[in-house]
Amino acid sequence: MTTLTVPQTDSVHAGVADAGIHLEIAGLTKRYGQFTALRDIDLAIREGEFVCFLGPSGCGKTTLLRAIAGLAPQSAGRIVQCGRDISRLPPQARDFGIVFQSYALFPNLTVFDNVAYGLRNRRDERHLMRQRVAELLALVDLSGSEGKYPAALSGGQQQRVALARALATEPGLLLLDEPLSALDARVRVHLRSQIKALQARLGVTTIMVTHDQEEALAMADRIVVMNHGVIEQVGTPAEIYRHPASAFVAEFIGSMNFLDCRPEGGHGLRLGEQRLECAAHHCADHDRVRLAIRPEAVELCARDEGLSARVDHVEFLGAFLRVSLTLEACRQTVTADIAVRDGERLGLTPGVTLGVRLPAEAVRLFPSGEVRA
Ligand SMILES: Nc1ncnc2c1ncn2[C@@H]1O[C@H](COP(=O)(O)OP(=O)(O)OP(=O)(O)O)[C@@H](O)[C@H]1O
Ligand SMILES: [Mg+2]
Incomplete structure (x- = not known):
């Protein structure tokens, strides 16, 4: 006779201690007219954590990332970063670097000028800027590419420049919206381990949006599984895989x-x-x-x-x-x-x-x- 166990219901919002919280989202809702894209989202992200937002197309991953960046302000709810309420701040007053899915490099600027973009806005001194850009390009394995234009780079190289640009001002939070999805499979797998290693080395709190479950399982410290504008489960890759909290999560992952x-x-x-x-x-x-x-x-x-x-x-x-x-x-x-x-x-x-x-x-x-x- 086969014996079965009944699962314990996992908490949807895995509890995290207050100490070391980098970002806290409470009761966040986002509406576009009559349509509710995000409903009452609660989430806490620890300092230095690598978190993936994972879910099917249209579930609200990008909307949540854009709300955190201030690019799509929430309709209700609060966002607190390092104890500071940033809910009403414009993007330029928030502390983040961002990389989008399609290479959002300036095509008419060299790699140097693309990476230095955020530094120029801060009016950094020229020699410090040169040094910093060289450091950043070394970080993403593109030393010596300063003079090239984006069109002369492969997709993977362009995303690495975008990553260097996002990290230039040493933001407290790195936001990545499907940064690998436009790349071919081999480059994607290689760049995913590079990004993971870089994040671990810098210790920068990172949120990456993806709809690729394998990518999320391989890269994330914790995965936030989303569906229809709500969070279905938050947990480590092993927790999500072994103890899915709902049939949706069970079916979506693996x-x-x-x-x-x-x-x-x-x-x-x-x-x-x-x-x-x-x-x-x-x-x-x-x-x-x-x-x-x-x-x-x-x-x-x-x-x-x-x-x-x-x-x-x-x-x-x-x-x-x-x-x-x-x-x-x-x-x-x-x-x-x-x-x-x-x-x-x-x-x-x-x-x-x-x-x-x-x-x-x-x-x-x-x-x-x-x-x-
Ligand atoms: N500016 C907008 N106006 C109206 N509806 C929007 C707008 N932006 C997003 N939406 C809707 O909100 C929902 C969530 O969109 P979002 O872009 O966050 O999805 P996603 O999870 O990132 O999907 P994908 O994996 O396809 O990128 C979708 O139904 C989308 O059509
Ligand atoms: Mg999206």
Whole structure:
């Protein structure tokens, strides 16, 4: 008999201690006419933290970043940076550097003048400025490019210049809006590790917007998962992946199997004809729930040692096998990612019937119909 556990509901706004908070957002709402792009956002970001805003297109990531920068002032709510209420300050009075998705370099200015732009506004002395630009270009691996024009640089190089420009005035907060999404895959992966290393070295509090979950998992200290203008969950990449707070988060991050089932008593679930024992839950027998489990957590075994299932197809993905099965008790499909060696041992071929185990610690339960993507 398979044992299941009922998940604890994670707090949507992961609590952070007051000490060392760089940015605090409270009750922030942004409306465009009748449309509410952000609804009652609460979020605290620690000093030196790398935070990613992650969510599907149109969920409000850029709007939140622009509200923080003062470029799209909020309709309601407060933004406090280092203890100072910046809610009503214009962008130029706020302390941030920003990089946009498309290279927003001035095409008619050299790399030197692009990077020095913010420094000129501060009327820095010429020799100090030259020294600072050289330092910044070294930081982004572009030493010696001072005299080039943006058109003579690759996309990745242009984004590195944009990064140097954003960091020129040593801002307390670095805002990055999909800085990698216009680049090809190989450059993107390389630049992502460069940005991460640079951020760690400088210790600058950073918010990066992305809709690429892999990018967020690889780079962020904490991820803010957004959907339809609200925060669904805040947590470290491991927390978000292992303990998604909602079916939306479970489905948006990584791959997930969902199986419709019915609670049965306080300690059981019914999956078609099969009853599964599980840890105590509070669902009533007439509720409908969805059991969620990651493909890599599904175990395959001999037919009589688990839920009986028929193999539909087997996909060889190099490092592992992706196996699609239909559970005989409920006619629902489940995907299992298993080691190639285990697949050989079990003699996996389409049409074969074997056992499926759903380990208790890997199972989450969500109310049915919760996904609103
Ligand atoms: N200036 C504007 N006027 C009216 N509606 C807007 C404006 N800017 C954004 N919106 C709307 O607000 C919502 C959130 O937009 P936003 O640009 O923040 O999304 P996003 O999460 O950054 O999406 P993407 O991943 O596509 O960049 C969208 O529905 C968008 O159409
Ligand atoms: Mg956007």
